[in-house]
Amino acid sequence: MKRRKFIRNTFLGTAASLIGADIVFSSSMPKNYTPIGLKDPDPYTLFNKDKDMTVLNDKPWNIEAKAHLLDDKITPNKYMFIRNNGNIPQNIDVAHWKLIIDGESVSTPKTYTLQALKSKFKNHTYQLTLECGGNGRSEFNPPAKGNQWTVGAVSCAVWTGVRLKDVLEDVGIKDDAVYIGYHAADTHLSGDPEKEPISRGVPIEKALQEETLLAFKMNGRDIPLAHGYPLRLVAGGWPASASGKWIHRISVRDKVHDGTKMKAPAYRVPCKPVAPGEKVKDADMCIIESMPVKSLITYPRSGAMISQGEKLHIRGHAWAGELEVQAMAYSIDFGATWHTCRIEKPINRLAWQHFNASIAFPKKGYYEVWARATDVDGVSQPMLVPGWNPKGYLNNACHRIAVKVK
Template identity: 40%
Template sequence: MARERALHELYAEDPERADALAFGRRGALKGPALAAMGAALGATIPFSAKMPAGLLPAALAQPAGAAPLLRMDGKAPLLLLGERPLVAETPEAMLDDDVTPVDKFFVRNNGQVPERFAGDPKSWRFRLDGEVDTPLDLTLGEMESRFEVVTLRLQMECGGNGRSAFVPETRGNQWGNGAISHGEWTGVRLRDVIRAAGPREGARFTAHFGADPHLSGDTSRQAINRGMPVAKAMEDTTLIAFRLNGQPIPQLHGYPLRMVTPGWPGSLSQKWLTRVMLRATPHDGPGMGGTSYRLPVRPIVPGSSTNGADFQDMTSMPVRGLLTSIAHGTRMPAGTRQIPLRGQAWAGDRTVRAVDVSTDFGASWTAMQVGAPPNRHAWQRWQGTVALPSDGYFEIWTRATDSEGRMQPHAAANWNPQGYGANAMARTAILVG
């Protein structure tokens, strides 16, 4: 006798057929389909009548603990997305600290991790040249003594954060929502160094260079070097940093010197920094042009091929909110009816105006309290409480809105072949009872 497949197995093998069987032509989840889905989830679904047609429950779509874990001294058990280059994501529930501990920082490399600098870190050399009157060749120690040293809490987020939400799947590491960290960075402002070099009238863009070897080992090739408009480089939160959370930057995260370009894709925060060049034209190094860290100016057909000729560079990262006090897949005691929530929200160059939470698949929303950022480009803490009507399976949807009214969408928008800029609202599955 043929074995009857469970609903979650059918979704894994044939999502379109699963939708047809579960929701039928009218999109109503009821009868045997509702019972089958409840059995797959291990609980009834109190708000099943409000569940959007065709929606796959987050507990089935995002199984908790499915990814292998990073096992490395000095790092928490992050979700391992790749080993060559090393890439690891921070689970959302590990992002509950106001300042992310170093061991919980996500990892994104493009090349090999270089050998640790064996000399006195203050002797590490950095050069600023190009479209300047007086090129500078400085040691870390000279920078620290010559320019004002500042400490700021700054967000750093991979441009591909949220990539796994795109349909169809795109190229690149399949990040959930955890390619984000919020550290306390200490360093000097890049603008102060640029001003000391005397930027010329034609200095409009930057190019950043680091000591990380190319994956191939070819010393003539750069792993990645990107650049940005000088206007971003001149902001008072763009740093050349040498300490993280009060200590020297760990080797894995750029020791002894790195750029921190908050609010924009993390690829602009060059690790193991050796040089910044000012240019009259946009940089053309690895990670620039085509579809690299660029978004369509006009929507394109999902899954289509493109050379990115009419794309534009990513700048400010989109608004995003996360629930960090409860892990995806949490089971709560029977009878739980009030749940205190807290989390983080950020919006690239903008601030977060509101965070709203839904437990009934978006049919209604509860406003959370959103705190002010301690400085520009820091994330914002939010908190509040939601009520549940009964035991069962629930999803906590988290939706942030930025200072200009932009709101997280229900699904990843503006599909692009390398999967940048996805900021679909977060969905956290819980079982009560």
């Protein structure tokens, strides 16, 4: 804040000389260089985020929650993580926003206005879990490059829109369709208009699921700009990068979509397990589909101190990508013994589930409460960081909080 005022005050006095300086320096500045001092420093106001959110990156914007901020059953915008690959589109003209459906596997490309989409097709509402493929990356060893997400790149908001399935049926897709790929209005960081920051997608089976939406509302209101206004593809349970923001075109492909960040190593993990640090050829990297089983203790915040004899009431959420969570357990002795938590059914498929438990501690001292979810296939979260992979995806290790009994 002080910086902005400083710049403003400086401009007030010597606007002309500063502009002069700007021109002189620009010749030695790399192309597209924006002086660091001129960036907007307050993302919290910009995106209506809570002050406790962590900014990992401001160009592009990448912001994550903390476990205790995700306590709401339905994630409000202020606690929803932002993962951007490029620059947020400017000057969105909703009245003229169009969605084009094209690609090798449509008979004739078709264009819809936003209004036509909303009125022509039945609207559906689902609560959908979106987790960044790189959530938990910070724990991998050796480290993986990229935003060092800890635990907060996950959300479960209520999305309203039309089924992609209904739209694709209206367009008419051929039998040879295998994938859909989205194209969006965000711009590449380098300023190169030929480059798309990200253009991912999902197999046609996922595209045709009832819960896969072309959404125009989040939590009952227009989608916030940073989350894809005015139109977002939402494919719950998959890496959130599959849920493209600011969508204006969807291509129905007769092959696996080959847009930016579809190719190895982006959003891929080794097809076969590898040793930590091992080099993996691009050809041996497989696309991440459903996200793995995972859970978070959202109450209390880590660091709680209680008195001896008091019970600790914990709660949180659990999710398992395409699957449902079957059981939830906690441990206060580093996994030596596990105890059952109550867990609710999901409100709809692909929504996270809520758990709670009341814990008694045997004596005074330092404890860690570890939480572990198990999906319907009997697969549980590991206590250790799971299989190392070059890009640091899919860390679904158990979450834990520190507790002291006094």
